[in-house]
Amino acid sequence: MAKKMSVEEILAAARAGKAGGSAAPAPKSETKKESPPAKEEALPVAEVVSESPPAAAPAPKAAPPAGKAPAGGKGMDMAAILAAARAGKGAGSAPAPAAKPAPQKEAPAKAAVAEKPAPKPAAAKTDGNGATAAPKDTASILAAARKSAKPGPMTKAEAAALAKPTEPAGKKKLDVPPMPPKPDYARPRPAPAQAADAATRRSFISAAAGMLFGSSLAIGFTSLAATHLMWLLGTARFMFPNILIEPPTRFKVGFPDALAPGQVETKYIAQFGVWVVKYEVEGQPMVYALKSVCTHLGCTPNWLEAEQKFKCPCHGSGFYKDGVNFEGPAPRPLERYAISLADDGQLQVDKSRTFQEEMGQWKDPASFVPV
């Protein structure tokens, strides 16, 4: 048989066997007469499982046991299994050639299981095989085949479902009970008469109002949505804080000649947070811009003219005029901002770049202007 048969084809093939009464393997009668209890056990399983979609999924699982069959080999597929399973119902005519070995092989196991009395719950599980004996619809047969191919522990719920005695297995055919009538709440509501016209503006407005405020639940959800919307808007507003725009990071601080040697210019502190210093560092007279942030914890130190040092009011760190730390807990010198000569000859400080002494960056020519 072709491997690539679709499920429909398989089912069709199986049904054909049923209709023609062609499938009648030996095991059928065996199980039938031996095991009414097994059937009793098996039925609930089939019912439970058949609720799951009965589509193609079981097919591969069912394949392995069939594959073991010596004669069937590859050809043994879903159709054969189904045919075998359905055999119990048929009139007892000749089995399909390929299907024949499989039921025979399964038979001893089935029988062994079926012979065992029901009380053992573990045995009940394997009785999925027994389901072959009972006439079934396609879904339950597939499920049963799948069940038999999947041994393993079962949950308590399963065990309980298995142990529960259900309807007697006397019937030949599983009656699918008619669908219960839908309860009132599940019935589709008849559309309101006005909505049916739905054309007028008034009806639209009243429908919208009804949807938004028509019941306490609608009011609740409407206010919830409104609150969330306001939160969202507030968050969006929060992203644009009501602040002054920062002063430019690049600014001019006058001509180098305006500074006296050794002078620390403090007038740019308030706006820019920078000291402009003209001083001799390592024998080279230069102008540099010191960042007014203490390297210990970020307070703004004060320039003490009398002591010729920067002194931090938070933890007492002290820095020389060249920015090198010498007292208190500050672990490293003050940082320098980039400084250069602008085209007009003024000093220009660029706050976007800093230079750290301990990283050897004070040697960078951008960190000072020689004078």
Add this chain to the structure above:
Amino acid sequence: MHGVPLDLFLKQISGFLGTYYLLLALMNAVAAYLLWQGSSRQRELFRVPGADFPVTTAFIWLVVSLFFLLISPLAYSGDPQWMRLISLPLAVRAGINWLMDPTIYTVGTLLLLAFLFVFRRFFVKPWVAWSGLNLAMLLMGMSMTDPNFAAIVTKADNVPIVGLIFLLAFFTWLATYKAVLNDDRIKQGLEPLEKLDNEKVLVWPDLVYTELICMVAITALLLFWAIALQAPLEEPASSVKTPNPSKAPWYFLGLQEMLVYYDPWMAGVVLPSMIIAGLMAIPYIDFNKTGNGYYTIDQRKFAYVMFQIGFLVLWVTLIVMGTFLRGPNWNFFGPYEIWDAHKVEALNNVDLSEYFWVWFMQSSRPRAPEDASDLAKIGYAVRRELPGILLVIGYFTMLPPALIVMSKYFQTMFIKMGFVRYMVLTNLLLMMMLLPIKMLARWSPFHLKYFISMPEYMLNF
């Protein structure tokens, strides 16, 4: 109150001081009355010969009360001549200023608390404690005529800390008092007092009423406080202007003080986390089952002493120091010293590596060449700081075993706790004791700054 002439300042403070002394007089009078009423509690000290007059404790406190009553009008006068009588002499103030030098202050606090602990049986006597309270109050009153002292103590920020000092002293005394009583009872084979008083108390009405009364009292106090003391509001914050001195809230002043001696990463993150983690670890490293549910010192001597060192010495005294002794530029100022922003203190701090390489080895500190690779730079930095690294590692790994060898107490502790718990305990202790060690190293003539100083890698210790 700086910049106010002394006589004007005395006028301003006179009303407060007079009332202060009146309240002290009232306090002692009430104590004397209570002692006199409950005559079982008053002791006859001696009899005045001839007059046959029994001098009792109640009488003594009555005399003290009269004394305060007498100096109250002197304070009310606001007159410099009279006020000088109830002021600390300048020499005493200078002496106290000198005593408040950081080294003496820290070591002195430790010694004082050790002294109080050793002689606790004496100091828990109620009359001793009451005398101590009176003396402290008198000292404070006599200091209030000093403008600098008054400026610090009456600053709206600092008033709660003054109250906190007295409250803390009271509760420490109370706990010690009860612990001494219990220890005496336990020595006699009796149960601790708390076990006798095991009567069941109902939440309603006992607890709820107590809470209600406390709630009303605290609310009244807060209302009064809010009206009497102006809120210490300052100018709007600016990122480029830091107030001088810039002080943390009082409960963080211990941390701020710690920041002076450590890298911010250590003092701001690692050590506070270790404090919390260490407190959480106490139940797991404490093997002493006694002392549950009652006050005792003798049964839990190690735990008690360690807690008091950590809390009283390393937390409270640091808060007091940060509040009252730290002035502009975070310099030290005595309580009677004027807060001079230009006070010059020689604070040239030197790292350990400089001591080792420059002073001891007579060479320059290892410095990576300009073109060295990053890995080589790390190697140079580690080599430069090797003495400090070895010292710190040795401190934490060598001292715990050394303690076992040297001390019988730590030996039994090690046997009872096992290796891991013992190392956790001792390392927490050593970490705690590193703070005073670092403080003293900073203030010592060496002005030692960091044991390990690798600012390139934000690693300073």
